[in-house]
Amino acid sequence: MGYRSNLERVLSEGKFAVTAEIGPPKGSDPNKIKDKAEIVKGYADAFNVTDNQTAVVRLSSMGGSVILINSGLEPVMQITCRDRNRIALQSDVLGAASIGIRNILFLTGDHQSFGNHPDAKGVYDLDSIQLTKIVKDMRDEGVFESGDKILSGNPDIFIGAAANPFADPFELRVDRLEKKIDSGADFIQTQSVFNLDKFNIWMDEVRSRDLDKKVHILAGITPLKSLRMAERMKFHVPGVDMPDEIYEKIKNSADPKQEGYNLAIELINDVKKIKGVHGIHITALFWEDILPDLVKETGLYPRP
Amino acid sequence: MIITRQKEFNELLSLIKEGPVFIIGCSECATLCHTGGEEEVLSMMEDLKKKNIETTGWVILEPACHLLNDKRLLKQHKAEIDKAKKILVFACGNGAQTVSEIITDIDVIPGNDTLFLGEIKRASDFEKRCVMCGDCIQDLFEGVCPISRCPKSLLNGPCGGSIDGKCEVDKDIDCIWDIIYKRLKEKGQLDRLKKIREPKKWSKSTEMRRVL
Numbered sequence: 001m002g003y004r005s006n007l008e009r010v011l012s013e014g015k016f017a018v019t020a021e022i023g024p025p026k027g028s029d030p031n032k033i034k035d036k037a038e039i040v041k042g043y044a045d046a047f048n049v050t051d052n053q054t055a056v057v058r059l060s061s062m063g064g065s066v067i068l069i070n071s072g073l074e075p076v077m078q079i080t081c082r083d084r085n086r087i088a089l090q091s092d093v094l095g096a097a098s099i100g101i102r103n104i105l106f107l108t109g110d111h112q113s114f115g116n117h118p119d120a121k122g123v124y125d126l127d128s129i130q131l132t133k134i135v136k137d138m139r140d141e142g143v144f145e146s147g148d149k150i151l152s153g154n155p156d157i158f159i160g161a162a163a164n165p166f167a168d169p170f171e172l173r174v175d176r177l178e179k180k181i182d183s184g185a186d187f188i189q190t191q192s193v194f195n196l197d198k199f200n201i202w203m204d205e206v207r208s209r210d211l212d213k214k215v216h217i218l219a220g221i222t223p224l225k226s227l228r229m230a231e232r233m234k235f236h237v238p239g240v241d242m243p244d245e246i247y248e249k250i251k252n253s254a255d256p257k258q259e260g261y262n263l264a265i266e267l268i269n270d271v272k273k274i275k276g277v278h279g280i281h282i283t284a285l286f287w288e289d290i291l292p293d294l295v296k297e298t299g300l301y302p303r304p
Numbered sequence: 305m306i307i308t309r310q311k312e313f314n315e316l317l318s319l320i321k322e323g324p325v326f327i328i329g330c331s332e333c334a335t336l337c338h339t340g341g342e343e344e345v346l347s348m349m350e351d352l353k354k355k356n357i358e359t360t361g362w363v364i365l366e367p368a369c370h371l372l373n374d375k376r377l378l379k380q381h382k383a384e385i386d387k388a389k390k391i392l393v394f395a396c397g398n399g400a401q402t403v404s405e406i407i408t409d410i411d412v413i414p415g416n417d418t419l420f421l422g423e424i425k426r427a428s429d430f431e432k433r434c435v436m437c438g439d440c441i442q443d444l445f446e447g448v449c450p451i452s453r454c455p456k457s458l459l460n461g462p463c464g465g466s467i468d469g470k471c472e473v474d475k476d477i478d479c480i481w482d483i484i485y486k487r488l489k490e491k492g493q494l495d496r497l498k499k500i501r502e503p504k505k506w507s508k509s510t511e512m513r514r515v516l
Contacts, residue, residue: 082456086503108456108463111473122456129460130503145503164464169485172462175498179460183500191464238465238472 004158005102006074007046010279011187011216015304016272017279019076019189019218020044020291022068024059030067033059036288037071043295044282045303046103048189051078055115062092065101076160077101080109085125086134086145093135097155105160105189106131110238129183132161136184161185163217165202166195166241174205181215188215189281192222192233194242196270203274212276219271222283223290224250224260261290268298305423306333306396307430308340308416313351316392319413323357326381326388326410328403330395332367338428339416340368340394348394348415360387368399371406378406385410420452439508444501446487451504453480459501 003009010017020040025032040047049064065075077096079089096104108128112120126134134145139157142150161180165173177188193199199219206212224230230250234242246263253259264282271277280300284290295301311319327345334340342364349359361384365374378385385391390411393400397418404412421434435452442449451457455473462481465472469482488494 108458111455113455113473124457125506126503127456127458127460129500133500134503162464167462167464168466168468168479169462169482171489172485172494172497175494176462179498179500182498238467239463 004156005046007076007103008158008186010045010304013304014278016300017216017218018044018295018300018303019046019048019279019281020288021048021050021281021283021285022064022288023050023053023285024061024064026056026058028059033064033067034071037068037073039289040291041071041073042303043291043301045279046074046076048076048078048105048281048283051080051107051109052083052115053078054110055082055112055117055120057115057117062096062099062101065096066099069100074103075101076103076105078105078107079131080107081124081126081128081131082109082112082122083120085123086131089126089131090134090138090144093138093155093157094153097153097157102156103158103160103187104135105162106135107162114238128161129179132159132180132185133183135159140184159184159186161188162191163188164191164239165193165199166191167239170198173202174209174211177206177215178209178211181211185215187218187278189218190220191239191241192220192283193267193271194222194233194240194246196267198241199271200274203276207276212278216278217276218279218281219274219277220283221264221268221271221280222285223264223287223294225257225285225287226260227251227256229285230256230260261294264294265297268294268300272298305336305421305430306398307419307422307432308334308337308394308396309419310339310344310394310416311414316413316415317355317357320352320357320390320392322389323352324360324388325352325357325390325392326360326385327362327415328368328391328393328395328399329362329364330368330399331364332369334368334395334399334416335364336424337430340364340399344394348392360384365395365399365403368393368395369402371402374402375406378403437504437506437509439505441504446484448480448484448487450480450484457504459504 022036049061051061061077065077068075106128112122137143139154142154163177233240234247250256250259329340329345345362361381363381391407392413392415393403394415400414420432422430422432437451466479471477471479
């Protein structure tokens with residue numbers, strides 16, 4: 001059977017997938033991505049390229065994805081609704097598909113007030129669910145959002161979306177996931193898992209609705225590199241739920257970096273055992289070179 | 305109501321540069337917002353005087369957005385207006401433009417920033433309610449408009465940043481999706497949130513048609 005992408009193949013074959021994030025540089029130097037690519041190549045099935053994450057201007061996710069393809073890595077291009085309207089979004093999906101990008105993750109995006117251009121006007125013409133649905137219709141029905149027909153080549157994209165099992169109202173969190181599945185998501189990458197108990201409650205509900213059979217769920221793993229990062233994640237990043245216990249462990253450790261690494265290993269081993277979790281998505285922010293060790297030590301290397 | 309906020313006094317001074325000025329207020333929204341009623345206009349006169357900027361006269365338009373009323377009232381102050389180097393308008397963005405349609409030979413300075421269409425909760429406590437999109441869909445959301453009240457205008461919310469009923473963008477504001485959720489939960493209709501809401505039809509907004 002033909003798969004759209006390596007990521008789709010790994011997930012469809014029922015193997016435990018690994019994706020990892022590569023943050024593009026604040027500048028046009030392609031070597032910043034190429035160098036990271038060399039280090040992580042072969043240690044994940046596909047690599048997310050973020051779209052101006054936290055609303056800070058960086059090299060574009062499409063540019064970064066092309067650099068990865070040329071380096072022999074498979075990208076998961078991220079696209080947010082913050083900076084483009086439905087015309088630009090659909091156009092970028094066509095453009096991405098035309099240059100060989102096969103996985104795209106659709107997000108609403110971090111609000112511009114958090115970034116380095118707080119005077120920018122946010123677009124938010126669509127939300128992530130609407131965009132997911134539009135891309136599914138472009139791919140499967142060959143129509144644009146307006147109903148106009150695609151004339152030459154439906155974008156053959158493996159569609160990704162995000163889920164946050166930890167935000168409020170908690171009761172709606174699985175409904176939100178279901179909505180993303182209904183809108184056309186093929187795979188889901190979750191918010192960073194630190195609160196394993198809450199994640200398990202969410203997964204119980206996911207399984208009870210058989211949603212794990214309708215979509216591939218990759219649990220978010222964020223290794224904590226320092227106390228400063230743990231503080232940022234715990235107190236300042238919207239939507240992150242870090243239990244005090246984990247924060248204290250980092251805070252009281254003589255070697256927070258090693259502790260953060262150990263915690264990530266523990267978390268990966270724990271989520272691997274959760275039924276219905278089909279992989280992990282590792283976000284090692286400014287710490288991409290940790291990926292090979294993490295993957296090897298958790299028995300996830302070599303990649304299928 | 306149209307909610308306005310007076311510009312910082314120093315910013316006003318830098319816009320005025322040199323006097324004398326003629327000051328215009330508005331009897332409606334700006335009076336209720338305390339940004340352009342008689343009281344504010346008179347106190348502005350005092351403050352400017354302390355900075356050696358004289359005022360040739362003042363008037364409260366009824367209201368500033370009414371072209372014919374403005375023409376009639378401003379005519380009565382023609383002599384005072386002619387003596388001024390700047391016209392300072394404490395109304396909304398509309399009011400200031402209606403004035404500059406009539407007074408074309410003197411610079412018109414907007415003294416207020418126009419913020420939104422909103423509700424007066426208490427005196428000087430306002431909350432945004434509407435962005436005048438031209439296609440009201442609040443019936444789909446329990447009478448709460450996510451286009452104007454969610455910073456990301458999510459029609460399929462809440463996003464992943466809703467914490468304890470507060471918005472990730474500003475902890476001082478309520479997550480509008482949390483309010484929608486609570487209203488539906490009370491009615492036992494949470495299932496309504498499962499429906500995928502279609503993209504907004506911005507063709508119905510007046511953006512493309514400036515005259516009705």
